[in-house]
Amino acid sequence: MTGPASDAIVVDHLSKQYKKLRAVDDLSFTVRSGRVTGFLGPNGAGKTTTLRMLLGLVTPTSGNATIGGERYTELHDPIRHVGAVLEASSAHRGRSGRNHLRMICRAAGLPDSRADETLELVGLTPAGKRKFKGYSLGMKQRLGIAAAMLGNPQVLILDEPANGLDPEGIRWMRDLLKALAAEGRTVLVSSHLLGEMQVLADDVVIVAAGKLVRQGPVDEVLGSMGTTQVRVRTPQAAELTTALSALGATVAPQADGSLLVGGAEAAAIGHAAFTASVELHELVAERGDLEQVFLQLTAGMAGIR
Amino acid sequence: MNLINAELFKLRTTAIWWIMGIVLLPLYAASVLANWAQFASTSPDQVSDPDQAEQVRAALEPINVATTLYTSGQYFGILIVLLLSAIIVTSEFFHLTATATFLVTPKRESVILAKFGAAVIVGVLVWLLTTLLNLIVVPLIMNNLDLSSQLGEGAVWRAIGLNLLAFVLWAVLGVGLGVLIKNQLAATLILGIVYVVGTSAIGLIFFLLTQYVAQWFENLQVLIPTTASQLMISGTELPGNPPRWVGAVVLIGYAVVAGFFGTWLTKRRDIS
Ligand SMILES: Nc1ncnc2c1ncn2[C@@H]1O[C@H](COP(=O)(O)OP(=O)(O)OP(=O)(O)O)[C@@H](O)[C@H]1O
Ligand SMILES: [Mg+2]
Numbered sequence: 001m002t003g004p005a006s007d008a009i010v011v012d013h014l015s016k017q018y019k020k021l022r023a024v025d026d027l028s029f030t031v032r033s034g035r036v037t038g039f040l041g042p043n044g045a046g047k048t049t050t051l052r053m054l055l056g057l058v059t060p061t062s063g064n065a066t067i068g069g070e071r072y073t074e075l076h077d078p079i080r081h082v083g084a085v086l087e088a089s090s091a092h093r094g095r096s097g098r099n100h101l102r103m104i105c106r107a108a109g110l111p112d113s114r115a116d117e118t119l120e121l122v123g124l125t126p127a128g129k130r131k132f133k134g135y136s137l138g139m140k141q142r143l144g145i146a147a148a149m150l151g152n153p154q155v156l157i158l159d160e161p162a163n164g165l166d167p168e169g170i171r172w173m174r175d176l177l178k179a180l181a182a183e184g185r186t187v188l189v190s191s192h193l194l195g196e197m198q199v200l201a202d203d204v205v206i207v208a209a210g211k212l213v214r215q216g217p218v219d220e221v222l223g224s225m226g227t228t229q230v231r232v233r234t235p236q237a238a239e240l241t242t243a244l245s246a247l248g249a250t251v252a253p254q255a256d257g258s259l260l261v262g263g264a265e266a267a268a269i270g271h272a273a274f275t276a277s278v279e280l281h282e283l284v285a286e287r288g289d290l291e292q293v294f295l296q297l298t299a300g301m302a303g304i305r
Numbered sequence: 306m307n308l309i310n311a312e313l314f315k316l317r318t319t320a321i322w323w324i325m326g327i328v329l330l331p332l333y334a335a336s337v338l339a340n341w342a343q344f345a346s347t348s349p350d351q352v353s354d355p356d357q358a359e360q361v362r363a364a365l366e367p368i369n370v371a372t373t374l375y376t377s378g379q380y381f382g383i384l385i386v387l388l389l390s391a392i393i394v395t396s397e398f399f400h401l402t403a404t405a406t407f408l409v410t411p412k413r414e415s416v417i418l419a420k421f422g423a424a425v426i427v428g429v430l431v432w433l434l435t436t437l438l439n440l441i442v443v444p445l446i447m448n449n450l451d452l453s454s455q456l457g458e459g460a461v462w463r464a465i466g467l468n469l470l471a472f473v474l475w476a477v478l479g480v481g482l483g484v485l486i487k488n489q490l491a492a493t494l495i496l497g498i499v500y501v502v503g504t505s506a507i508g509l510i511f512f513l514l515t516q517y518v519a520q521w522f523e524n525l526q527v528l529i530p531t532t533a534s535q536l537m538i539s540g541t542e543l544p545g546n547p548p549r550w551v552g553a554v555v556l557i558g559y560a561v562v563a564g565f566f567g568t569w570l571t572k573r574r575d576i577s
Contacts, residue, residue, distance in 0.1 A: 049577075056411040057404060057576040073411040084408055090401035092319055099318040100405075107311035107409045147405060 007033040007068045007154050007186045009054065014063035015210075016049050023049045025210035026063070031188045031203070033155075036181045038201030038218070039190035042298050046210040047190045048087060051159050055084055067155055067186075079108050083148030085158040090140070091132040097143045098128035104150055118146035123172070137164030145173070155186040162193055174200050198290040206294065208301035222293055230261045230269055233282035243276040244269065258282065308410060308419030312393065313426065315402075321392060325385050332381035333435055340377050341446050344370050371455035372464035374443045376538055378435035379468055383475045383534065384500050386431050388493055390424035390479025394567075395489035403576050417568045420480050428476035432469045464538050467553070471534040474556040478530070481563020484571055504531040527551055530559055 009031035016024040024046040031037045041047050052058040054065040056073035067075070067082055075081050091100040101115035119128045122142040127135065135143065141164050148156060156177070162170050170193075177200060181187045191197050197204065197218075204221055206213040214221055234240050237259060241251045249264035261269055266285045273280050316322055347361060363369060394417075397403040410416050444454040455461050479496070486492040507529050514522040527533050527547055536552030 052575075052577055055408060057407055059573070059575060075411070078411055079409050086404055086408075091405070092315075092396065092400040092402055094319045095315075096318070099314075100402075103311055103314050103318065104405060104409055106314050107308055107406070109307045 007184075009155065009157075009186060009188055010064075010066050010069075011050065011054065012064045012066070014050065014053060014065055015061045016046070016053060016058065017061040022210055024053070024060075027207065027210065027212055028063075029205045029212055029215045031186055031205070033186040034181060034184045035202035036177050036187045036189065036200055037203040037205060038197040039188055039205050039207070040192075040194070040197065040294060041190075041207040041213075042301070045207045045298075047207060048159055050207070051084075051086065051157055051188075051190065054157065055082070055086070057086075077108070077151070079104070079153065080110075080151035081153055082155045082157065083151060083153035084156075085141075085144040085148045085161045087159045087163070091143065093133035094131055096129050096131055097124060097135065097139075097146075100132060100143065101146060101150060104147055108151060110150060114150050115146075118149045121149060122146045138166055138169055141165055142169070145176075153185075156180060156188070158187075158189040160190055160192065162191055162196060170196060194291040194294055195289075204290075206297055208298040211301075213297050213301070218290065222288060222290065228288070229286050230264065230266050231282065231284045231286055232259045232261055232269060232273075232280065233257065234259070234273070234278055234280050236278045239276055240273055240278045243272045243278065247272055260286075308415055309422040309426070312419050312423035315396075316389075316393065316423065316427070319396075321389070321396075325389055329378075329381060329385045329431070329434075332385075333378040333438065336379075336381060337374075337377045337439075337442060337446070340374055341449075344374070344450055367452045367455055368458055368460050370450065370452060371443075371447065371458065371461050372538070374446060375436075375439050375461055376464055376468040377439055377443070379471065379534075379538065382431045382435045383472060384497065386424070386428045386472055386476050387479040387482075387496055387500060389427050390420075390476045391483030391486070391492045391496055392489065393420050393424055393427075394480055394483030395487060395492045398487050399489035407576055413571050414568050417480070417484065417571050421477055421564060424476040424480045425473050428472035429469065432472040436465055436468070467538040467549075470553065471538055471556065474560045475530075475534065477560040478556075478563050481560070481567040484567030485563070500531065504529055508532070527555055530556060533559075 011027055011029050014024055014027045015022065027046070027050060039047055039051075049058060050065075053060045054067070054072065056071065065071070072078060072082065091097065095103075098115055098119060101118060102112050104110075105112055105114050116125070116128070119125045122145050124139060124142050124146060127139055132140070132143070141161060145158075145161060148158070158177075162173060165173060174196065177187050177189065181202070189200070201218050203215070203217050205215045206221075231254075232240065237253065237257075240259065244251050244261055244264060247264055247268065249269070250262045252260045252262070254260055264272075266283055270280065270283055344365070347365065364373075397406055406416060407413060440456075444456070447454050482496060483492055486495055508526065511522055511526045511529070524547060527536055533552040533555035536547065537549050537556060538552075
């Protein structure tokens with residue numbers, strides 16, 4: 001088993017040209033082991049293309065992508081090392097989910113029993129013998145995750161795995177991915193569910209129009225962009241506004257009667273209210289969330305190309 | 306070996322193999338009956354052209370009757386093997402399982418090689434099935450035609466062996482063509498139609514070329530794959546035909562070209 005440091009994913013000046021479209025454009029980032037990394041970007045940003053290049057399914061026009069220092073196609077026993085769930089990946093309509101997994105086991109030289117174990121892991125055992133064409137979207141997604149887990153891999157790469165999962169399923173997947181990362185594995189997961197990513201991811205890589213926009217720990221990315229504002233509720237809005245303006249803070253009255261204050265810490269606002277004898281009903285510091293930051297960062301680059 | 310096992314498992318776990326089996330059996334029965342009827346009703350005296358009469362006389366020699374009968378079912382058996390071999394490849398794209406397959410085995414030439422292996426095994430199995438049935442049924446027919454079973458003749462066993470070679474080569478050809486025509490519907494339609502109608506259509510073209518352009522075009526007829534495999538197994542030498550190793554060489558040539566080109570193409574292709 002390889003050490004945690006060697007299981008990093010390194011994308012190095014990767015590009016893919018489709019006819020006139022540069023789907024991925026000189027993209028570089030790294031994904032560390034022991035953490036969940038969110039791979040975010042608007043539709044058509046090149047996420048799927050990047051992941052497919054990483055997995056040796058699509059040939060890059062230029063650049064390199066390695067997992068633990070090796071290209072996927074050079075890995076000795078790839079599915080024991082890397083598990084992947086990709087969109088537009090599927091199973092034969094007429095084959096049962098269990099047989100789909102067994103077929104992978106046979107090709108990889110894994111025992112058939114792994115198929116049943118991973119079916120159990122994703123909660124698909126009752127439907128294991130049913131044909132794939134009868135599966136719901138969420139069941140198909142779970143089968144994909146089961147396939148990825150067959151080789152008990154050290155690295156997991158998932159393209160929108162939450163697609164079609166019910167709330168219980170999303171929570172189950174969050175717990176699973178977090179637990180896997182906590183064991184020191186590398187987890188790279190693309191998603192459009194930014195609320196979910198904010199809870200799940202330790203790091204984010206944000207791309208737009210094929211290029212890297214931002215990469216780093218979620219907290220850092222949020223901190224660098226999220227202009228912290230403070231929401232204040234008071235029956236004496238006019239007095240508080242005067243007092244805060246004197247401090248150089250900006251005050252924006254909201255439709256629900258609260259005030260959004262920028263340029264002042266919650267403590268300073270509380271102090272100003274106290275000295276001005278203004279009664280406060282609510283005083284909450286509001287962090288910009290991932291969705292806000294994402295929209296700011298990708299503004300103007302989000303159009304479908 | 307794991308990979309060939311996986312390919313056979315893929316085939317086994319879907320409906321395609323028994324559908325093809327159900328299609329094959331009546332077609333096999335029909336070919337046996339047709340062969341029987343033909344030998345029961347033809348005689349060289351009915352033919353006026355002396356050259357043709359010579360051919361018919363040769364074809365009616367007991368040994369040639371035997372080789373034809375003991376390889377009954379070749380025409381449709383090979384058609385089924387051809388289609389199955391192509392489907393072994395095209396279904397990966399049709400059902401979007403190529404992603405899973407190439408994730409397990411990123412070395413694509415290994416996957417294609419395994420598909421060649423699996424297709425060859427399918428070819429051998431279909432050959433085995435038709436040959437076993439022939440060995441049971443044909444002695445009875447020979448008896449009915451007042452001929453001995455001819456099973457002591459080396460030529461019969463050679464024909465059966467060459468029939469096997471034909472099945473194997475067509476299986477390889479099917480995989481190669483499946484890679485080239487990646488669309489499942491297109492592949493089955495094109496291969497099926499070309500196999501069934503193509504022989505006579507291309508034969509007609511060759512006939513016209515021979516008649517109006519140059520006589521030597523006749524010798525190129527063997528380039529039609531179906532003609533080549535017919536020639537390869539056609540018992541002892543019939544007058545007016547090229548030697549049968551030519552048929553074998555032509556078929557092997559096609560199989561090798563389709564195999565290499567198919568592998569090369571699969572390695573280059575983006576899977577998305
Ligand atoms: N095989 C292909 N041929 C031509 N263009 C392609 C191909 N695959 C992807 N593209 C284009 O490349 C761009 C990036 O596509 P990609 O699927 O990587 O985006 P994505 O970030 O995964 O988007 P989404 O969030 O919608 O899944 C798109 O504009 C797409 O149309
Ligand atoms: Mg995508």
